[in-house]
Amino acid sequence: MVCTMEPTPGAATPARLRTTPSWLLTQTAAHAARLVAEGLGALDARGYHYRLLAALDEFGPASQADLGRRCGVDRSDVVAVLNELAAKNLVRRSPDPADRRRNVITLTTAGRRELHRMGDTLDRVQDTLLAPLSPSERDELNRLLTAVLDHHSGR
Amino acid sequence: MVCTMEPTPGAATPARLRTTPSWLLTQTAAHAARLVAEGLGALDARGYHYRLLAALDEFGPASQADLGRRCGVDRSDVVAVLNELAAKNLVRRSPDPADRRRNVITLTTAGRRELHRMGDTLDRVQDTLLAPLSPSERDELNRLLTAVLDHHSGR
DNA sequence: ATCCAATGTTGGTAGGGCCAACATATCAGA
DNA sequence: TCTGATATGTTGGCCCTACCAACATTGGAT
Numbered sequence: 001m002v003c004t005m006e007p008t009p010g011a012a013t014p015a016r017l018r019t020t021p022s023w024l025l026t027q028t029a030a031h032a033a034r035l036v037a038e039g040l041g042a043l044d045a046r047g048y049h050y051r052l053l054a055a056l057d058e059f060g061p062a063s064q065a066d067l068g069r070r071c072g073v074d075r076s077d078v079v080a081v082l083n084e085l086a087a088k089n090l091v092r093r094s095p096d097p098a099d100r101r102r103n104v105i106t107l108t109t110a111g112r113r114e115l116h117r118m119g120d121t122l123d124r125v126q127d128t129l130l131a132p133l134s135p136s137e138r139d140e141l142n143r144l145l146t147a148v149l150d151h152h153s154g155r
Numbered sequence: 156m157v158c159t160m161e162p163t164p165g166a167a168t169p170a171r172l173r174t175t176p177s178w179l180l181t182q183t184a185a186h187a188a189r190l191v192a193e194g195l196g197a198l199d200a201r202g203y204h205y206r207l208l209a210a211l212d213e214f215g216p217a218s219q220a221d222l223g224r225r226c227g228v229d230r231s232d233v234v235a236v237l238n239e240l241a242a243k244n245l246v247r248r249s250p251d252p253a254d255r256r257r258n259v260i261t262l263t264t265a266g267r268r269e270l271h272r273m274g275d276t277l278d279r280v281q282d283t284l285l286a287p288l289s290p291s292e293r294d295e296l297n298r299l300l301t302a303v304l305d306h307h308s309g310r
Numbered sequence: 311a312t313c314c315a316a317t318g319t320t321g322g323t324a325g326g327g328c329c330a331a332c333a334t335a336t337c338a339g340a
Numbered sequence: 341t342c343t344g345a346t347a348t349g350t351t352g353g354c355c356c357t358a359c360c361a362a363c364a365t366t367g368g369a370t
Contacts, residue, residue: 014210021293022284051169074359142179146179220348220349231328254347
């Protein structure tokens with residue numbers, strides 16, 4: 001879905017906007033989000049799902065709070081996403097014997113399989129997104145964005 | 156207020172995410188949006204308000220449909236934002252004698268003044284956002300984002 | 311014991327980005 | 341000139357990401 005409400009061709013966008021980094025960033029991100037939504041949507045998933053599955057795959061079983069911290073997802077949102085993932089048997093949620101406050105979230109085999117499928121479609125999405133950039137330009141973009149991101153994070 | 160639900164320091168973010176352009180983009184954009192919201196919020200405004208005012212200032216009076224097309228804002232959202240701007244006397248909405256379907260939206264003196272105030276705070280926001288980048292890096296980022304944006308737009 | 315911190319949950323909120331439908335008005339072609 | 345396709349302003353609604361507040365339960369530290 002999403003047909004993007006971007007400035008329509010034929011109607012010039014104000015220069016004040018075109019030259020503002022925050023505008024460039026949010027507009028480009030909107031395109032990225034749209035493409036990601038389309039890609040993951042075909043797999044009946046959203047960005048949040050991929051994030052959590054990726055963290056589970058890379059770091060192994062974890063508590064919900066850990067997952068949220070790693071992926072930048074609020075605790076309350078983690079709950080909802082995990083409910084959905086668990087309903088599809090992509091993860092298992094079991095109480096942590098060592099700390100009864102926690103749940104241990106484990107990636108299932110089906111979950112790992114889905115993760116890979118999502119990863120593949122996301123790879124294609126990146127390519128579509130960055131189509132106009134050369135490999136070195138893509139690297140440079142990644143570098144700059146990472147710098148900004150690191151700066152505004154805990155570091 | 157938005158305190159950003161970013162990956163918490165101490166908890167590593169999955170490499171799969173850290174190296175994915177679309178993730179870098181949306182996360183950075185989230186920071187940008189947060190900073191913009193804080194800045195404009197202090198002036199009791201939002202991004203949409205700035206966009207429309209900027210277009211009016213740069214291109215003069217326009218119809219609502221034109222404004223929406225120029226700024227990438229849906230017609231229905233333009234209505235709401237214009238209601239708010241008109242309530243504050245920042246714009247005037249009058250029927251177009253030449254085409255009775257349209258309204259002619261005009262920037263008022265107060266509107267132009269507010270626009271400048273917003274522009275000033277947004278300038279500061281850009282500086283905060285891009286703090287870790289050198290001037291040439293900022294230019295490069297702008298260039299790359301513009302390329303991606305142009306590619307995915309009407310061109 | 312006590313108090314503070316962390317965890318999982320529920321239930322909101324806000325902004326940006328859309329869509330469908332409608333009445334009214336315009337315009338181009340038959 | 342009649343007519344069907346289009347454009348415009350409006351209303352009402354939906355979704356996703358990003359948060360926040362509050363609460364009960366469980367751990368930890370003192």
